[in-house]
Amino acid sequence: MSPERRKLVLALALIFAVNIFIIALAQHASAELYKKGSSGPTVSEIQTRLKNWGYYAGSVDGVYGSQTEKAVRWFQQKNGLSADGQAGDETLAALGIPTGKAGSESGGSQGGSGSLDLLARLISAEARGEPYEGQVAVGAVVLNRVQHPSFPSSVAEVIYQPGAFSCLDDGQFDEPVAESAYRAARDAVNGWDPSYGAIYYFNPSTATSKWIWSRPLIVNIGKHRFCS
Numbered sequence: 001m002s003p004e005r006r007k008l009v010l011a012l013a014l015i016f017a018v019n020i021f022i023i024a025l026a027q028h029a030s031a032e033l034y035k036k037g038s039s040g041p042t043v044s045e046i047q048t049r050l051k052n053w054g055y056y057a058g059s060v061d062g063v064y065g066s067q068t069e070k071a072v073r074w075f076q077q078k079n080g081l082s083a084d085g086q087a088g089d090e091t092l093a094a095l096g097i098p099t100g101k102a103g104s105e106s107g108g109s110q111g112g113s114g115s116l117d118l119l120a121r122l123i124s125a126e127a128r129g130e131p132y133e134g135q136v137a138v139g140a141v142v143l144n145r146v147q148h149p150s151f152p153s154s155v156a157e158v159i160y161q162p163g164a165f166s167c168l169d170d171g172q173f174d175e176p177v178a179e180s181a182y183r184a185a186r187d188a189v190n191g192w193d194p195s196y197g198a199i200y201y202f203n204p205s206t207a208t209s210k211w212i213w214s215r216p217l218i219v220n221i222g223k224h225r226f227c228s
Contacts, residue, residue, distance in 0.1 A: 035086040038064040042097065046087055049095050050075060052152075053160040079121075080174055094118065096156030115155035116185050117177075119143075122159050123188075124181035125167035127224070132180060134222040137195040139188030141226065144199050151199070195219060198226035 034043055043064045050056035056071035064087075073085040079094050087095070096115065119139050127138040145151035145158045152158050159165065167173045195201070201224045202212045215227035 032092065033086060033088045034064055034092075036064055036066065036069050042092075043068070045097055046072070046092075046095060049097070049157070049160075052157065054162050078168070078174065094156065096154045116182075116189060118159055119155055119188065120181040120185040121173060121177050122165060122167070123184050124177040125172040125175060126165060127184075127222075128172075128175075128178050128181070130222040130224065132184065133194045134224055135180060135184035136187045136192055137198070137219075137221050137224070137226055138201060139185050140193040140195045141198050141201055143188055144193070144195070144197055148199055194221060195226040198228060200227040201225060202227075 034046065039062050041062065044060050044062040046064075047056055047058070047060045047062070047068055050068075050071045051058075051060060053075075055075045056068065058065070058067035058071075069085040072087055072091065073083045075081075075095070076083040076085070076091060081091055081094060094117075096118075119142055122142060123135050123139050127135045130138075142155060142158050146153060146155060152161055160168070165173075196218050198218050200212065200215050202209075203223050204225055205223065207213070212227070218226050218228055220226070
């Protein structure tokens with residue numbers, strides 16, 4: 001074989017190897033994408049969480065069909081995500097489902113960028129304009145609920161529990177997140193609890209529930225009463 005032909009063969013072999021590497025990377029990158037036609041335990045978890053939060057009314061069968069796709073799209077629209085009906089890394093993180101990548105949240109975890117972003121969004125929606133201490137306290141209430149036996153065991157499940165926070169119904173949850181809310185979320189996750197263990201809070205000037213007034217007061221911060 002001539003030197004020129006040998007160089008050509010080596011060049012072609014190198015190009016082939018690079019293409020194989022790129023294909024492998026692409027397959028790895030798409031490994032966390034669940035869409036119509038997908039199946040398995042992660043799909044069942046997606047369906048379970050969407051069903052618990054009122055987005056999905058179908059069977060938890062582990063098959064990503066039209067109903068699941070529609071429910072995922074609705075969830076994405078409500079949470080400021082790209083509404084394509086497919087559950088990729090961002091949607092899985094918002095659902096509180098681990099993706100196997102750094103920063104994703106496990107089902108019972110308080111940490112991870114997914115839960116931190118959700119917590120910041122909730123703080124911004126519920127306590128935008130409140131004193132910074134009050135913003136941290138709202139985040140602490142969510143985390144206190146995660147640890148309380150009467151509430152779900154993850155940040156995402158606590159936030160999306162039906163009827164738990166009015167901001168999910170009045171559109172405030174979809175508003176841009178205040179920068180202070182991210183700082184408040186980090187402070188709450190790191191252990192600061194200005195609410196002193198509260199699992200409820202409300203604004204006395206707007207509260208319409210008689211029951212919430214029966215909760216023992218712990219502390220007043222800004223416009224909110226924090227209660228046990």
